[in-house]
Amino acid sequence: MILIFQKDATESQIQQALEKITALGYVPHLSRGVLKTIVGVTGDDRSVAELEFDQLPGVEEVVHVLKPFKLASRDFHPEDTRVEIGGLRIGSDTFSLIAGPCSVEDEDQIEAIASYLAQNGLKLIRGGAFKPRSSPYSFQGLGEEGLKILKSAGRRHGLAVVTEVMAAHDVEMVGRYTDMFQVGTRNMQNFALLRALGEIRKPVLLKRSMMGTIEELLLSAEYIMKAGNTDIVLCERGIRTFETATRNTLDIAAIPVCKRWSHLPVIVDPSHSMGDWHYVPSASLAALAAGADGIIIEIHPRPEAAKSDGKQSLTLENFQRLFVKLQQLGEVLGVRVQ
Numbered sequence: 567m568i569l570i571f572q573k574d575a576t577e578s579q580i581q582q583a584l585e586k587i588t589a590l591g592y593v594p595h596l597s598r599g600v601l602k603t604i605v606g607v608t609g610d611d612r613s614v615a616e617l618e619f620d621q622l623p624g625v626e627e628v629v630h631v632l633k634p635f636k637l638a639s640r641d642f643h644p645e646d647t648r649v650e651i652g653g654l655r656i657g658s659d660t661f662s663l664i665a666g667p668c669s670v671e672d673e674d675q676i677e678a679i680a681s682y683l684a685q686n687g688l689k690l691i692r693g694g695a696f697k698p699r700s701s702p703y704s705f706q707g708l709g710e711e712g713l714k715i716l717k718s719a720g721r722r723h724g725l726a727v728v729t730e731v732m733a734a735h736d737v738e739m740v741g742r743y744t745d746m747f748q749v750g751t752r753n754m755q756n757f758a759l760l761r762a763l764g765e766i767r768k769p770v771l772l773k774r775s776m777m778g779t780i781e782e783l784l785l786s787a788e789y790i791m792k793a794g795n796t797d798i799v800l801c802e803r804g805i806r807t808f809e810t811a812t813r814n815t816l817d818i819a820a821i822p823v824c825k826r827w828s829h830l831p832v833i834v835d836p837s838h839s840m841g842d843w844h845y846v847p848s849a850s851l852a853a854l855a856a857g858a859d860g861i862i863i864e865i866h867p868r869p870e871a872a873k874s875d876g877k878q879s880l881t882l883e884n885f886q887r888l889f890v891k892l893q894q895l896g897e898v899l900g901v902r903v904q
Contacts, residue, residue: 567607568641569619570627575603579624586622597643606631606642608792633827635784637791638798643829649769649797651746652689652726654904656799657831661896661903662860664728664771664833665885666692668875669705670712676719678867682882684723686889689904691716691725692862695740696732697874698752705873713743720745728771728862734762741766748862751775751803751838754786764793771862773801773835776814780823787830800824800832801862804839813841813878816849821856832857837864837878846880847888854895854903 569583580596583605587594592609620628631641648657656662666679670693680691695712697705708715713729720727726745731737732753740747746769753759754775763770770790774783787798802821804814816839824832836849850861866872866879880888889903896903 567619568629568631569605569607569622569625570629571603571605571624572626573601575624575626579622580605583619583622583625586619590618595637595642597645599645602644604642604644606636608636633784634781635788635828637796638784638787638828638830640827640829645829647796647829647831649799649831651728651769654689654726656833657859659901660859661854661892661901662690662833663688663889663892663903664690664692664860664862665865666728667694667866667872668837668864668879669694669697669707669873670716671708671873673715673719675867676715677722679865679882680719680723680725683725686886687904689724689726690728690746691720692728692748692864694730694874696730696736698730698732698750710739710743713740717743731759731763734758737762737766741768744768746771746799749773749786751778754778754783757789760786760789761793764790764795766795767797768795769797769799770795771799771801771833773803774805774817774820776804776806778805780820780827784824784828787828798830799859800828800830801835802832802839802858803835812839812845814839816840816852818852818856821853821858825857831859833860833862834858835862837862837875841878843869843878843880843884846878847884847891850888851891851895854892854899854901 584594595606646658648655693716697707728746729744730748731740748771751773807815834853836846864879865885869876869879893903
């Protein structure tokens with residue numbers, strides 16, 4: 567349920583409504599926009615009559631929210647949310663680049679990438695220390711040692727770190743090294759992990775699962791937000807279809823749908839969507855053109871020697887060429903690439 571206040575509603579009237587919501591056992595969520603001030607009500611509001619609220623002084627209208635995700639919906643929060651990380655604000659007229667290797671392999675690899683990103687004015691580095699792999703025999707990551715390497719390079723070059731957390735019991739440890747938690751596709755509905763991340767005051771990058779619907783992605787975001795953390799960036803990373811020419815199928819339509827349904831920023835993972843570096847630049851440009859707020863992309867000094875996902879990783883030279891094209895397209899669209 568949403569209470570929409572009149573333009574001339576006083577602060578006293580707004581506070582009276584908040585007290586009424588709380589007294590009835592519900593949780594109020596105040597949002598002050600440029601044109602409207604609204605209060606979202608979370609809880610089972612099916613038994614609450616509109617008469618409980620629409621007679622309150624200052625209330626213009628009471629609206630029931632039919633979507634199962636409340637806090638993540640644009641109804642509750644009409645204006646775009648911007649998520650701050652590393653001195654950047656992801657969302658709304660910016661296109662953020664999160665770049666780095668699939669997995670942290672050694673100090674030389676991360677130093678080369680971190681130095682390159684800093685020299686080009688970029689602020690966000692990604693890298694996996696814990697790798698959920700389909701085969702138990704594949705490289706599983708360096709664990710905490712990989713996190714230390716990533717964090718150390720980030721500090722030297724002024725970069726914020728984005729890395730994956732795989733389990734609720736790892737949140738505290740990973741949180742000591744990362745500036746943004748990444749929830750991978752296999753954990754989108756790991757509800758224990760989502761609740762744990764809701765209790766941490768650090769941004770979360772939430773990837774859509776390969777078989778998940780857009781509504782299920784937003785409901786997963788709702789788990790995090792309900793627990794108290796509202797700094798969430800959604801990520802479209804491709805879904806599984808009958809097509810085999812690419813690793814997954816990039817659901818480019820998910821970008822405008824998420825933008826319409828939710829106020830949360832939306833980025834794209836072109837590397838996992840395509841699975842082949844030849845297609846990654848086109849997918850990245852398509853993401854910018856479709857209105858995404860950024861990309862998380864895999865790059866590597868020597869992809870042919872990578873311990874994981876080398877086929878879909880761009881060399882630093884290929885990434886440089888893509889970076890220039892993104893900047894050129896961003897100028898046309900009035901979007902700053904950062």
